[in-house]
Amino acid sequence: MGCSKWSAAFNFGHLKAQSKLSVFFTMVLLFTYLLYCLNGYCDSLPRPVYEHQPVSGNDGAEGEQFLGAHNASPVSLVRKQLSDSPNVHPSNISIANNFGSKKFPQAIIIGVKKGGTRALLEFLRVHPDVRAVGAEPHFFDRFYDKGLEWYSLKHILL
Ligand SMILES: Nc1ncnc2c1ncn2[C@@H]1O[C@H](COP(=O)(O)OS(=O)(=O)O)[C@@H](OP(=O)(O)O)[C@H]1O
Secondary structure (H helix, E strand, O other): OHHHHHHHHHHHHHHHHHHHHHHHHHHHHHHHHHHHHHOOOOOOOOOOOOOOOOOOOOOOOHHHHHHOOOOOOHHHHHHHHHHHOOOOOHHHOOOEEOOEEOOOOOOOOOOOOOOOHHHHHHHHHOOOOOOOOOOOOOOOOOOHHHHHHHHHHHHHOO
């Protein structure tokens, strides 16, 4: 009788120690993750921005090829209008920062409200070679009056 009492007490103590140990390890894991996050490693790490690779015979129209469009794609239209603008020269818009240099986008997602553009953006963003703006700039529907300079300097450079 006394022996079984001791044995029960021993088992209970063993379980208690085990649960304490697992709580301890869980806390260690959580703190490690927290420190890792505080150091900024949980953000998507800046990926190298690839230099422009002209497709042979395409005259630098990689955006058009990406969009599957022809001569008058949104990308080429924006590029053309920017190059026509006296204040904005695409060659001057490469802005250096800690994460590399900013580039023109190679694709623009345009869609009606509730058309699923956010979902498309999020799916594309999963790809490691895709960098995307955080918030939708709403240039064409809300801020078109602000002009291409505002658009290029504030939003489309990635
Ligand atoms: N694949 C697929 N199939 C069906 N429905 C889908 C899909 N992807 C996104 N959605 C729905 O699209 C709604 C969001 O669209 P947008 O991202 O264009 O929204 S917004 O206009 O920019 O706010 C949003 O609808 P609501 O939930 O009614 O707001 C999403 O649920």
